[in-house]
Amino acid sequence: MFRRLDQFLFxxxxxxxxxxxxxxxxxxxxxxxxAKLPPGDFFEEHRDTVAALAGDEQRRxxxxxxxxxxxxxxxxxxxxxxxxGRRAAGLTAAAQFARLSQHVTxxxxxxxxxxxxxxxFLAVLxxxxxxxxxxxxxxxxxxxxxxxxxxxxxxxxLYVGMLYFQSAxxxxxxxxxxxxxxxxxLRAATALTGTGLGxxxxxRKELFRYISIATVALEVLFLPLLLVGKPDRRxxxxxxxxxxxxAAATTKIPFWHLWTLYPTLFWLPERRERGRRAA
Amino acid sequence: MSGSAPGRRGWxxxxxxxxxxxxxxxxxxxxxxxxxxxxxxxxxxxxxxxRTLPSRFPQPRVTLHDPAGSQELxxxxxxxxxxxxxxxxxxxxxxxxxGDEEIKRRFAERVLRRLNTRPWPAFDEVHASxxxxxxxxxxGLDLYAVxxxxxxxxxxxDRPLHQPxxxxxxxxxxxxxx
Numbered sequence: 001m002f003r004r005l006d007q008f009l010f011x012x013x014x015x016x017x018x019x020x021x022x023x024x025x026x027x028x029x030x031x032x033x034x035a036k037l038p039p040g041d042f043f044e045e046h047r048d049t050v051a052a053l054a055g056d057e058q059r060r061x062x063x064x065x066x067x068x069x070x071x072x073x074x075x076x077x078x079x080x081x082x083x084x085g086r087r088a089a090g091l092t093a094a095a096q097f098a099r100l101s102q103h104v105t106x107x108x109x110x111x112x113x114x115x116x117x118x119x120x121f122l123a124v125l126x127x128x129x130x131x132x133x134x135x136x137x138x139x140x141x142x143x144x145x146x147x148x149x150x151x152x153x154x155x156x157x158l159y160v161g162m163l164y165f166q167s168a169x170x171x172x173x174x175x176x177x178x179x180x181x182x183x184x185x186l187r188a189a190t191a192l193t194g195t196g197l198g199x200x201x202x203x204r205k206e207l208f209r210y211i212s213i214a215t216v217a218l219e220v221l222f223l224p225l226l227l228v229g230k231p232d233r234r235x236x237x238x239x240x241x242x243x244x245x246x247a248a249a250t251t252k253i254p255f256w257h258l259w260t261l262y263p264t265l266f267w268l269p270e271r272r273e274r275g276r277r278a279a
Numbered sequence: 280m281s282g283s284a285p286g287r288r289g290w291x292x293x294x295x296x297x298x299x300x301x302x303x304x305x306x307x308x309x310x311x312x313x314x315x316x317x318x319x320x321x322x323x324x325x326x327x328x329x330r331t332l333p334s335r336f337p338q339p340r341v342t343l344h345d346p347a348g349s350q351e352l353x354x355x356x357x358x359x360x361x362x363x364x365x366x367x368x369x370x371x372x373x374x375x376x377x378g379d380e381e382i383k384r385r386f387a388e389r390v391l392r393r394l395n396t397r398p399w400p401a402f403d404e405v406h407a408s409x410x411x412x413x414x415x416x417x418x419g420l421d422l423y424a425v426x427x428x429x430x431x432x433x434x435x436x437d438r439p440l441h442q443p444x445x446x447x448x449x450x451x452x453x454x455x456x457x
Contacts, residue, residue: 009299036402038360045389052382053372098321105320107361108368114404116321120305151295155302162306163325166313170329174316178331184429188332191427191434192354193363199434252363253404 008154008227015149020085020133021264022153023125027082029257030097030118034074037104040064050107062103070100081126085135085143090126097122115257117159124152156265157233160258161223164240168219180216183208190251198250218243237266327364335428339370340440342421343394344450347413352425352440356406358390360399363406374422374447387449391417418454422447 012018044064051061062070077093080086098119105113128149131141143149171179179185187208190198201207218239225236241259248254312324340352355370356363373386394408395416401407411417425440432439 010295036405038405039397042360042393045393046386049373049382049386052379053377102320108365108372113318113320113323114325114327114362116323119321147295148298151298151302158302158306162309166310166323166325167327167329169310170313170316170324170326173314174326174329175331179329182331184332184334185328185330188336188427188429189328191429191432192338193356194434202434252401252406256403 004229005227008229010147010150010154012150012153015146015153016130016132016143017134018153018264018268019125019128019130019149020135021268022121022156022261023085023090023130024082024134025261025264026118026121026125027078029260030093030122031075031078033115033118033257034071034078034097034100037071037100040067040071043067043103043107046107061106062099067100067103070096074100083136084141085129085131085133086141087127087129090122090128090130094119094123094126114255117163118257120159121156121261124155128152153265156261157226158223160240160265161226163258164219164222168216171216171219180212181209183210183212186212186215189253193252195250195252201250215243234267237262332429334430335426335441337424338427338440339367339374339446340423340425340443341409342423343409343411343417344419344421345411345413345417346415347411350409350412352423352437352443353409354406354437355422357409358394360393360405360408362404364404366406370422383447384449387420387422387447388451391420391449391451419448419450421445421449 040062041064043061044067047061074093074096077089077096081089081093101113101116101119128144129142130144130149131138132143135141175185183205187202187205190202190208194202222236222240225231226233241262244255244259248256309322309324312318312322313326316324316326316329318324318326339355341355341358342352343350354363356366359366359369361369374383377383395411398408398410399405409417423443423445425444426442428439428441
């Protein structure tokens with residue numbers, strides 16, 4: 001078991017190439033996230049309301065100009081990190097994106113921030129030099145130890161597995177067995193944020209029980225299957241991506257910023273291995 | 280492939296052990312937040328949809344008025360350029376938890392102004408802004424709590440909505456009311 005864990009943490013296949021691919025994937029996903037954040041004047045116009053509700057009139061929030069400047073420079077840093085894979089650019093982008101995300105959450109700090117995995121992944125991978133692959137000026141870089149690159153990849157994979165596990169724990173602890181047996185929560189979500197397809201499925205009340213059970217089953221099993229490695233991790237991630245695509249087709253909840261990372265996070269290594277064997 | 284340097288193995292093992300501990304600690308902290316059903320950015324409990332809803336449950340709704348007519352009991356999602364679940368919580372915070380009428384009035388005035396001047400499209404979990412029926416724009420809103428019953432609710436028509444209870448009403452002072 002220890003040997004398997006050691007393999008998982010420190011010997012991911014071709015970690016430098018994969019870390020570089022994840023870097024490019026993250027740059028695309030986070031850039032789109034930043035581009036689609038609410039405009040700065042929106043936060044500014046509600047600044048006094050936020051401060052009054054929080055009982056903190058002196059609360060320091062970014063001005064619209066500061067926020068928009070930060071948004072633009074974050075995208076610039078992300079582009080620099082994507083192009084070079086250098087640590088300075090990665091850590092700068094991580095610090096900027098963290099400040100932006102934190103600013104967005106000030107409107108309602110108790111609410112879960114559903115994309116903070118992007119902050120964590122950017123900080124973890126940005127702290128490494130991934131300039132050995134898919135980067136300009138590769139000779140000038142000092143790529144991090146492949147064992148550390150492997151560890152970063154493993155951490156991100158485990159984060160995803162833990163995310164699903166947390167979702168299951170939360171439903172079972174706070175929703176209980178009735179969450180599974182009635183299917184009402186997912187049916188209500190489909191009623192309120194459903195697409196045309198979701199609204200047609202809404203009529204089939206029984207179906208939502210099975211969808212609820214399947215959802216929690218996937219969430220519980222993802223992490224152990226990931227660690228065991230059987231069935232193939234690619235298949236497990238494919239099932240999870242299929243789950244999100246199904247959710248996006250029936251509700252307006254795409255969770256795109258998670259599963260669009262799966263191509264590089266879960267599906268890339270084996271492809272590279274195959275390519276190497278064929279060469 | 281791992282390129283380990285035997286001479287530096289001890290130092291590497293210590294740093295790697297620290298990193299593994301830090302990573303496990305972070306994931307453990309997240310799981311603890313799940314257990315406590317609490318979020319503290321960037322720690323996330325991933326507690327979305329974690330309650331079993333009853334068949335009948337309350338929902339916030341808004342009626343928007345413009346000179347061309349009124350749009351009755353719309354979802355509140357299209358009032359702010361934020362994810363729909365944040366909009367619901369913010370509306371509850373401003374109009375239910377908060378008791379200051381001036382904050383409510385100011386907030387409603389700004390919501391209408393943005394709807395009239397800076398409409399936004401849908402993206403991800405942000406719903407598109409509600410659009411006025413005519414060029415003059417919205418001049419008022421009424422916020423309601425309604426009850427939705429899964430046994431008779433039809434999502435295609437968004438009806439019936441039961442027991443509407445008016446929570447707050449706002450009219451722009453610069454627009455003469457009919």
